[in-house]
Every structure is written in C-alpha cells, then in structure tokens.
Amino acid sequence: MKPLDPRLLRRARGARVFLAASVVIGVLSGVLIITQAVLLAHGIAGVVLHGTGVGAVAWGLAAVVAARALLVWAQEVVAQRAAAAVKSTLRRQVLEHSLKLGPVWLSGERSSALTTLLTKGLDDLDPYFARYLPQLVLASTVPAGVIGWMATGDLIAAGTVLITLPLIPIFMVLIGWVTQARSRRRQHALAVLAHHFADVVGGLTTLKLFGRAKAQESAVRRVTDQHRVASMGSLRVAFLSSFALELLASLSVALVAVGVGLRLVDGKLGLETALMVLILAPEAYLPLRQVGMQFHASADGVAASEEVFRVLETRLPERGERTDVPDLRVTPLHLYDVTVTYPGREEPALDGFDLEVRPGEVVALTGPSGAGKSTVLAVLLGFVVPDRGVVVAGGSAADEFVPSVWRRQFAWVPQNPGLRLGTVAGNVRLGRPDATDAQVRAALTAAGAADLPLDKAVGEQGHQLSGGQQRRVALARALLTDAPVLLLDEPTAGLDPDTEAEVITSLRATGRTILLVAHRPALIAAADRTVSVGSRQLVNA
Template sequence: MKPVDPRLLRQAKAARLFMAGSVAIGVATGLLVILQAVLLARGISGVVLHGSGVAEVAWWLAAVVAGRAVLMWLQEVVAQRAAAAVKSTLRRRVLEHSLKLGPSWLSGERSSQLTTLLTKGLDDLDPYFARYLPQLVLAATVPAGVVGWMATGDLIAAATVVVTLPLIPLFMALVGWATQAYSRRRQRALDVLAHHFSDVVSGLATLKLFGRAKGQAESVRRVTEEHRVASMASLRLAFLSSFVLELLASISVALVAVGVGLRLVDGKLGLETALLVLILAPEAYLPLRQVGAQFHASADGVAAGEEVFRVLETPLPLTGDRTDVPDLRSTGLHLHDVTVRYPDREQAALQGFDLDLWPGEVVALTGPSGAGKSTVLAAILGFVVPSAGVVVAGGSAMDEFDMGVWRQQFGWVPQRPGLRVGSIADNVRLGRPDATDAEVRQALDTAGAASLELDTQVGEQGQLLSGGQRRRVALARALVTDAPVLLLDEPTAGLDPAAEAAVVAGLRATGRTILLVAHRPALMDAADRVVSVSRELVTA
C-alpha cells in the first residue's frame, strides 16, 4: 500500500493542490515547533537560573501556540475541501468510465458493489485526506528540522534520535503489510454484505410469496457476522500497532533523556540546551507515531481508492472517430462471421453469426436461451467487441465510426428495461428530450399503452407499474426517437395476447427496420424473416 498513490494525484487536480498546501503548512509547523521548544527552554532556564525573563517569553510563547492553532485549523479546512473535491472528481470519472464501458461490462460487475464503492467506499477517503496525508507531510518535515536543530546543541542526542527514528517506519511497514490484507478482507466482506442484502430486498416479494422470507434472516445474519469479524480484526490490529509504536517512541525518548541527564550532571551540558533537547526529542517521534495511527484510519479509504483505479484502468473498447454514419433508412446492416467471447466464459457467446438486415424489414431472432440472441443486439450497438467478424453499414465497418453517432441510428429496448423516478412522460422523453406531449402520446399508443396517462408516476425502477406496463413504456421510449432501426429484446414479454397483437400492429405500422428477439409465436408470425441462432450452428 503506497503512502501516496501517484494515480490519485494524476486523477484529481485538487489532490495535487492539497499536497502543495500541506507541504507549506508542514514546513511552517516544523518551524513553530522548534521556536516553541526554544522559548520553553529559555523561559524555564531563566526562571531556574536568574528568576526573571518570564513575561517576554510568555508573550512570544502565546503567539507561537496561537500560530500552531491557526495552522491546524487551516490544515483541516484545506483537507476537507480537498477530500470533497477529490471524491466528487472520482465519482464523476468512475460513472463516466462505467457508462463508456457499456452495459455488458456493467452486467459483469455487482451493481451493489459499485454502489457501495461510490458511496461509503469513497467517503472513507475523508480520513485519508484530513488525517493521514497531513500527518505524512509533518513526518517528512518536522523530524528533519528537529534533529537538525538538536544537532546544533547536542550531537550525541541528535545521533541517538537518528539511530532510533528509523525503527518506527520499519515497524510501520511491517504493520502496513498486515493492515493491507485486513483492509481488503473487510472491503470484500462489506461488498458481500451489500450484494447479499440488495438481492434479498429486491427479491423480497418473491421470497414472501413462497414463504422463504424468514429463511433469509439467518443468511443475512451470517454475512453480517463475517463483516463484524473482519471489522473487529482490523480494529484489533490498529490498537496493537499503536501500542508497539508508542512503546518504541517511549523507549527512544528515554534513551535520549538518560544521556542528557548524565551529561547535565557531569557539567558537560548546559541547562537550557538540555531542556531544549528534552523538549524537542518527543516532537521528533510524534509525527511518525501519528502517521502509524492515522494509517489505520485511512486504510479503508485507500482500499476503496484501489478499487476505483481498478475500474478507471479498465481499457475502453477501441472505436473510430468517423461521424459520417450511413443512414440506415436507405442502406442495409450486415453482420459477417461475428464471434463474441466474454472474458469470464470459455465458450463463445456467439459463434460465426451472419445476418443481412435491409431497410424496412422486420426480422425475428429465435433460438434457445443463452444461444446469443441478446449478444447480437449488443454487438450491433457496440456494447461488446467481436473477437472475430465485422458489422458493416454502407460498405464501412462499424468500428470506424464514433459510437455516440453510430448509436443514434438505433432505438433499443433491452431484456430488462430500466425506468427512473418520475412520470411516464419523463421516462419516454429519455429517448428524445424535446418530444412534445402529442409525440409522447403517439409513441405510447403505438406501444399499446393507450390507457397510461402521461403524468402517471412510475416509482423507483418502475415499481408502481406492472411488468407489462414497464415494457410498453420502454418500447415507447424507443419509438419516440427518430432512429431508423429498432432493436427489441422480447418486446411483448409479460403482455396478454390482445395487448401483444396491438403492439405487433403498431410496430409494423411504423415502417422502420426492426430486429427483435422473439420466443412467442405472434412475434415470429409478424416478422418478414425468422433467423435461428444457436451456439453450434447459426442458420438464417
């Protein structure tokens, strides 16, 4: 686990500014620490030896203490602002990168894991910026200044500090290796808990229907216990490591104090110098001890940061930059020997698939579940990159075009369409934000949703609608676009025969090119051609 991850400095400008400000504050703090020790030693020795000079020293000492308080406040303000800016930047970049990676990549990621990372995970960066990094800067600046100043008065004491000081970073490194493993284990336990709890909540209605809801309590309790054990193990290690570092620092300061005391008794060291060394010695060890303590507080944030960079460093599919995409109203779309393989599967999801889709044609893809029908749609949309073969339009390969411009040619209804909180009209307008109420109404009518009102609220993920209503709203969202080609994955699933017939009639009436995944006879009968998809053999 790196003390300062250079990827964090590259990804967030606020982190670079924060580090520069922390260095300046750290240098100023180091100077004030030395000045405070000098004033204390001078004041105490003045009282003991001369019985005077306290008032002037007291005023200067008060000013130094006030200065250190101001620097601490300034460090806290800078750290909190930097943490907020960095978290905002990382959240935005992870979301943008996830969207660019596409639905196929997102389907491979646990949605609850990504949600936990972007919420609780990144919030753990607060201790990293507010506590750990400032203390790391102090550890790099204060001990050097303190030892240098001590050397001007007592070389032996300074040498003692120089010899014993590296023991603290050494033990910190040993503890850090163990902490890294514990933090990752705790992060994994949190991911499992979030994923399991999300699955239980999302399927609670089904579990309740079959009388299995109470049976999940023990499973949730078991996962929660695993997270508790992992968290307590991290806390136990943090307390034990703090004890080790405190013990090392105490023994080191004691060695310095014994040497100073012996030389003071022998008359080889003045009182003011001895006091200065004794006051400065703990200050040399304190920043390193605090780094060890804050390291544990920030470990969860560092682990979350590593997960963020794992997402950000996932390579994006290579695409072209051409914007002159052929108009699919007047030209065909062709798939030649397309093979798609997913990284986590040995068998190809789609093997040697060929398809010619002509303007105004309705083509149905059929085949057993898992044969690759949805993968055909994903390959056309550029959500997956074929390992072999090519998608061609107007004599040019799809990968020559900018994907944003290419996808404007298609209206898409996935197998599990998603809806956002808002009205039905709001969800339909996701396809075309400038659509009028009349155009939204027409799209809904064509999708067989004439009974739905535009201002009807859909709820979270469309929970206030039935499954068939959600699918029809998603179909209307595709229809309201100007896209010449519609890619529909089981568009009539969950509909009764009468509603299905209305949808089929509406789709035929649009005159658009339609490629649909079909299992139901009504859709196959409505198609101009039926194309069979199978892993062993692909036929048209």
C-alpha cells in the same frame, strides 16, 4: 500500500493542491515547534538560574501557540475541502468510465458492490486526507528540522534520535502489511454484505410468495458476522500497533533523556541546551507515531481507492472517429462471421454468426435461451466488441464510426427496460426531449399503452408500474425517436394477446427496419424472416 498513491495526484487536481498546501503548513509547523522549544528552554533556564521574569517569553509562547492553532485549523479546512473535491472527481470519473464501458461490462460487475464503493467506500478517504496525509507531510519535514536544530546544541542527543528514529518506520512497515490484508478483507466483506442484502431486498416479494423469507435470516446473519469479524480484526491490529509504536517512541525518548541527564550532571551540557533537547526529542518522534496511528484509519479509504483505480484502468474498446454514418433507412446491415466469448466463459455466446438485415424488413431472432440473441443486439450497438468478425453498413465497418453517432441510428428496448424516477411522459421523452404531449400520447397508443396517464408517477426501476406497463413505456420511448432501426428484445413480453396484436400492427405500420428477439408465436409469425441463433440455418417466414 503506498504512503501516497501517485494515481491520486494524476487523476484528482484537489489532491495536488492539498499536498502543496500541506507541505507549506508542515514547514511552518516545524519552525513553530523549534521556536516554542527554544522559548520554553530560555524561559525556564532564566527563572532557575537568574530568577528573571518571563513576561516577554510568555508573550512569545502565546503567539507561537496561537500560530500553531491557526495552522491546525487551516490544515483541517484544506483537508476537508480536498477530500470532498477528490471524492467528487473520482465518483464522476468512475461513473463516466462505467458508461463508456457499456451495459455488458456493468452487468458483469456487482451493481451493489459498485454502489457501495462509490458511497461508503470513497467516504473512507476522509481520514486519509484529514489525518493521514497531513501527518505524513509532518513526518517528512518536522523530524529533519528538529534533529538539525538539536545538533546545534547537543550532537550526541541528535545522533541518538537519528539512530533510533528509523525503528518506527520499520515497525510501521511490518504492521502495515498485516493492516493492508485486513483492510482488503474488510472491504470485500462489506461488498459481499451489500450485494447479499441488495439481492434479498430485491427478491423479497418472491421470497415471501414462496415462504422462503425467514430462511434468509441465517444467510444475512452469516454475512453480517463475516463483516463484523473482519472489522474487529482491523480494530485489534490498530490498537496493538498503536501500543507498539508508543512503547518504542517512549523508550527512545527515555534513552535521549538519560544521556542528556548524565552530561548535565557532569557539567558537559548547559541547562538551557538540555531543556531544549528534552523538549524537542519527543517532537521528533511524534509525527512518525501519528502516521502509524492514522495509517489504520486511512487504510479502508485507500483500499476503496484501489478498487476505483481498478475500474478506471479497465481499458475501453477502441473506437473510430468517423461521423459519416450511412443512412440505415436505405442501407442494409451485415454481420459477418461474428464470434463473441464473454470473460470467464469457455463457450462462445456467438460462434461465426452471419446476418443480413435489409431496410424496412422485420427480422425475428429465434433460438433457445442463452443462444446469443441478445448478444447480437449488443454487438450491433457496439456494447460488445467481437473476438472475430465485423458489423458492416454501406461498405464500412461499424467500429470506424464514433459510437454515439452510430447509436443514433438505433432505438433499443432491452429485456429489462431502464425507467427512472419521474412520470410516464418523462420516461417516454428520454429519447426525444422536445416531443409534445400529443406525440408522446401517439407513441404510447402505438405501444398499446393508451390507458396510461402521461402524469402517472414512476418510481426507481419502474416501480409503481407492472412489468407489462414498463415494457410498453420503453417501447413507446423507442417509437418516439427518429431512429431508422428498432432493436427489440421480447417487446411483447407480459402483454395479453389482444394488446400484443395491437403492438405488432403498430410496429409493422412504422415502416422501419426492425430486428427483434422473439419467443412468442405471434411475434415470430409477424416477422418477414426468422433467423435461428445458434445455428447457421436461415428460415423464411
């Protein structure tokens, strides 16, 4: 693990400001440490050798102590604000990048793991900024100043500190390798725990229905034990490493003290100089010892930031810059030789697929589950970049256009409609915020949901609505838009035959181009043409 990841400085302005402020505070702290040591040595030597008072020295020491306390307070304030700014920046960047990568990429990522990363994971950056980085800056500034000042009074003591000081970073590196591996295991165990717990909670209704809820207790207990073992292993290494660094620093200070004492007895060193050296020697080792101790507190946060950068460094698909998208109300869509193979799979989801959709036509995509029907819709929307082949409209490839402008030509209803917390009307208006209540009501009626009140509450992920109601709200949202092409993935799933017939009639009455994924016979029969995915054969309805 790098002491200071340069990617933090590049991606978060708050980290750069914090580092600059920490350097200033570190230099001032070094100056105050030396001043305090000189004042203490002068005051004690004056009392012992000359019996003089310590009034002026005491006031000076009080001022130094107050200044050091003020610097500690300033460091804490700067660190907490920097941590908050960096976490906010990284969270925003990850969310924006994830949206640009598209829903297909998100489906490949464990949503619970990503949620854990952006909440608890990034919260672990607080110790990194509040404890570790300030000590790292002090370790870079204070020892050099302390050794330099010691050299002005006792060159031998300064040389002893200079020789023994590198032993602490060496031990820190050795311990750091172990800590890094432990932190990664702990981060992985936390992600597994979050993912497993989210899956159990999400499927609790089904588990209860089939009497399998109790059986999950042992699985949750096993995953929890894995996280506990990983956490205790990290704590064990932290305690042992702190002991090793404290022991090494104590022996080094003792070595300096023995040398200073012998030269003081021989008369080769003055009392005031000896006191100054003895007071400064521990201060040379302290910042490095603190870096080693705080390293463990920050390791989890740094491990989480590595996962953040892994997401941010995932390359985005190359997109065009044209905005003159052809009007799909009068322009046909073509897919030529489209081949898509998802990462981690050997067999292609689509292999040399061809399709033509003419304006105003209703085309049904049929075929067994997993044949690639939903992938066809994802390719049209630009969520998936084909390994081979192209989408063409008006003689131009779809990837030549700005994605957001291209997607305005489509209204999409996926297999699992995304509904947010709010009301039915609010969810229908997502695609057209300025729609009136009358327009929303008309869209709901066309979608077979005339009985749904506009102000009916909707929970996260469509809770408080049945599966059929969720799909009808999503379909109403698509119908409310002005998009010339409707991409519908099983739009009548969960509907009774009468409601399904109403929805089919409403869809055909729109006069729009409709490409739908269909398994139900009534939906297939209503299409102008069917296309069997997984086969090059075209079947006319």
